[in-house]
Amino acid sequence: MPATIDEYLHTEHFPHIWCPGCGLGTVTGSFLRAALELGLKKEETVVVGGIGCSSRAVGYLDFSTVHSIHGRALAFATGIKMAHPQFTVIVLTGDGDGAAIGGNHLIHACRRNIDITCILFNNRIYGMTGGQLSPQMGEGGMATTAPYGHEEPAFDLCRLTEAAGATYVARGTAYGPRELQRLIKGGITHKGFSFIEAVTQCPTEFGKRNAPKGAIAMLEDMKARAINAKKAAALPPEELVDRIITGVLHEETGRPEFAQNYTDMLTRVRNTE
Amino acid sequence: MELWHSHILRETIDQDSLLVQGNRACALGALDSGVRFFAGYPITPSSEIMETMARELPLVGGVFLQMEDEIASICACIGASLTGEVAMTATSGPGFSLMQEAIGYAAVAEAPLVVVDVMRMGPSTGRPTTPSQGDVMQARWGTHGDHPAIVLAASNVADMYRLTMAAVRFAQRFRTPVTLLADEVVGHMRESFAPELVGRYRLTSGDFDFTEGYLRPDMVREVHPPHTLGRKGHPHVTGLIHDDTGFPTNDPKKSEQFLLQLHDKVVHHRDELCLYDVKNEGKGRVCIVAYGSCARSARAALKLAKEEGLPVEVLHLYTLFPLPVEIIQAVARRCEFILIPELNLGQYAREVRKMAENWTTVISMGKIDGTLITPREILDRLEELIGKYESI
């Protein structure tokens, strides 16, 4: 059993591709600390990424790892989980990867309530491809493909996944890595589809064009805007505009999990045929 | 493994009828060759394959999933394949188009996978219930980049069974996606189909004994070390160009070596992969080269031609890619004409022409009105050609 998170890392592949000040490493660290607390086994833990800076995390992790194709990590993960329900399956995805090109797979994975933990690194921009807009950017955001300001609103991904059927939904920020670690740990131990939105900073591509600029200012901003779900519940909606509501936002234990349901169906069918 | 233990087949035999539909035979071949994971999305004219898998797979403890689209379907299959499951999906043109990116991933990640494309008339929605062979070049080059491709073509119900088995075997042995092409007529036709008879079928220079069922064959030597998820060594799998450790590389030499190895592992084994059948071998001045439903018409045309005393032979191809270069060249050396009837505007004829034009004249007989090419149409063309030849 690993004693430190270094043992879950392919440090021989460092230096990593992430820019100075990037929050993706912080979020990955929270995931690894949660994994360490849970003692996840390298063979039986399959971590699947899509394509993007965030998905590149899988290339540094010493689990069974799959760097799949853009947007499809959850579809790969569904095949893996259904073939081997005993595996712990974790998906690392970005806001473009998970909410744009992969949005359909996201809602269907929620609907199935398949026992996969999906951590979506939300930096509100396409980092890997050089600063194009993301569906999570929101109105007024500037990007190479929104040079006059973006006109579209963003999803509230936590409400979206809850409505689609996810049975564990949480949000944390790169400013609060310990809270994030706790939320991710909760997601991995939850049996059913767990969605964790990790709000993180991209000083290079987002910060270049949008305020606040620079990693520290972005983290300070996250700190100022974050509010725990319990506290938020006591506030009127107008005071929650632009706030980042964190914590476990939804948890449900009664709903059947898909892989288990399928296995039960197999037993039923084979007994009656 | 016990063959023919499928429910549907047992029912059919119980009812004293051995009429089996092509798409069902494909599913049965998949089950008998060890496919235990199927994910798909309904589309005419392929849906009966998934419907059969939906019914049969749970009975043998396998996984069947109807996914949200074809991209999800093929990606779920690749995920399962990476854990060591034998996986297959089936679709038709529009769905096959959606799958292309993932087919390239399976090629680069060396994930064994069978994709069945029951072709309908295209492009776009086309004519869904109409046969076509319009996806031949897509099956070869549909995904981007230089990649290997193994493409088989079924011409009847028995083919749907045994070529599915061959596809599974090739996919495992070469660790690459294998495409099985059928067309609407082959998928939907019902033929009498006796399991014992399909058992031994001479398809190639080597004998395939399908009664042995599915054996996990040894991998060819050119395959990179396989990375099975959930096993010792907790591997990394990626669609990036990578070296033998499985991790990405930008090294020009290693990149070239990686891609050449993918290519070589298929091309170096053409002898094993190229399944074909020659009728009236060495007796023709014209050779009809055909595959899929057109091969049936070609065989029937051969009978008529024999009655009329026309010197004709038929080369029936079951493997379209890798290109059967030596086989085509042998025919090209001995025949004055090669005639290629196909339900497209000469997609495969262009390939044959490249291989054969030094020795012979290649004539494309393409048809795209959605009807089959009849034996009579082929015969007319043969008479015309041989007449031309006589008068020279």
Ligand SMILES: Cc1ncc(C[n+]2csc(CCOP(=O)(O)OP(=O)(O)O)c2C)c(N)n1
């Ligand atoms: C099918 C396809 N389309 C486009 C791309 C190019 N591409 C690579 S990463 C990416 C966006 C990634 O954005 P996000 O998921 O937000 O991740 P980030 O890099 O910001 O972490 C795009 C568009 C691709 N690889 N594949």
